[in-house]
Amino acid sequence: MSAVRTLDESAPPATTGVDDFGGKSTGRALTDQLARVVMWAAFVIALIPLVWILGTTVLKGGQMLLDASWWGNSQSGITARRVGGGAVHAIQGTLIQAFVTALISVPIGVLTAVYLVEYGRGRLAKTVSFMVDILTGIPSIVAALFIYAVWVVTFGFQRIGFAVCLALTMLMIPTVVRSTEEMLKLVPNELREASYALGVPKWKTIMKIVIPTSFSGIVTGVLLGLARVMGETAPLIILGPYTKVIATNLFDGLMATLPTMIYQEYSENLQPAVDRVWGAALTLILIIFLLNILGRFVGRFSKVRN
Amino acid sequence: MAKRIDVKDLDIYYGDFKAVEGVSLTVEPRSVTAFIGPSGCGKSTVLRTLNRMHEVIPGGRVEGKVTLDDQDLYASSMDPVAVRRTVGMVFQRPNPFPTMSIRDNVAAGLRLNGVKNKKKLDEVVERSLKGANLWNEVKDRLDKPGAGLSGGQQQRLCIARAIAVEPQVLLMDEPCSALDPISTLAIEDLINDLKSQYTIVIVTHNMQQAARVSDQTAFFNLKATGQPGRLVEVADTQKIFSNPTQKATEDYISGRFG
């Protein structure tokens, strides 16, 4: 939507009285028109896949979500051939893993960003920043295999939900660091100086002035990072195989998630299973959508309080 | 309460760049000293060394001596945070904390330093806002955001915030340069009132303002382009504006350069 607003604002002023200045040159008017058309076209083209995906998913998976058992049951005892059952086991797994991933990643990521923006000077800061860049570029399958190598091969542990969280943490930390860093940099230096000038120590300035000022931005960044991580599939396939039953213990046994449910049901290639693929996909989109709304809400809320 | 400032042979650096050289001056308690001079000659830089804000900038350091009454501000035992509680500062652009209400802005210095007693805080908020001539305008909306005030009101809010921590000295870096003439006069009146309690140093680009508000005026200038800034002359404002000793001062205040 913001693209539309930008276009409106860039509209030329009303042309009354322009004669006095010799009018607008036709060449410039033409360029303006052309740029306008190109921007609209780009906007629409960018929108097509989004609308398409959303439309298809809602059309094909909407029916599943309207069934109360979707939100109440697991797939326990349901074969691919049969309709019925629900996605509770997968929804729970996704939420639990996302929560624990955030619990580990957010403190590490935010503190790293605070270090980089507020304290980091010289070699160490450059090294940390470089490492974060490298982490950002790691494909999720590599993160998954790394955790697999450490967790299963080196230590000989079982594949459990917590191992998935560790891999997802590797993917989430750099996004939290980068987004938080951007938000902290947006806080004007004048506010820090105003606080120092009141005799407030630096750490307190960061805790009470800098972070609250950028709070809604940080939360939005965290939620977006979380949304991205929730849809990751490679770590789940490698570290957290699917199960049809409800399992809430991260430290024992298998745990279902929406992406692995999609992957599993997809491989069945039977209509009831395919329906469940669309249902699970729509559910995942819905959760991520709600996360985004929550992000907006938190941002709005913190502004009102202020 | 107010304290005397003594600056002796002060050199100020940004990393390897020497921005200001050889400043010596004395500021009497309960007086207003104005810093004037062309842009870039180091007025803000000197001002910021008086409450150790200069070293907040990476590479910022000083050589020389600054004493407040008889305390050496740059002694190794001196805590810069404590110095800043004693020497308050108001900046060029009004900078209220955007996440805080008017009340919380004024109380920020005390609250962030651990004062919790609500009654005391309310007292301080009222006293400081009155001290900054802002109380009547905002008393009915203390819980509204500080950023919602006009520029002049915001600047007075910043002054209220600075005096709420009861400093001995108040530094002001071009406090009116972002304000309209009416708000400027309001701030100048305020400076006149505050003078009875605080030692005030104000940087200003406005010669009339220096003449109106200050008892003493210090004229800074660059030695030459690319050279560090230095203090050319400091004397009673009367004398600087009627009978300066230095030719450069006379040229500057009569508008021949700068």
Ligand SMILES: Nc1ncnc2c1ncn2[C@@H]1O[C@H](COP(=O)(O)OP(=O)(O)O)[C@@H](O)[C@H]1O
């Ligand atoms: N943060 C900074 N880093 C490096 N140099 C600076 C910084 N701030 C100011 N300077 C330099 O110090 C000199 C004095 O600047 P300043 O004190 O701001 O002058 P004034 O306030 O008189 O206009 C200028 O040459 C300026 O470029």
Ligand SMILES: [Mg+2]
């Ligand atoms: Mg300046």
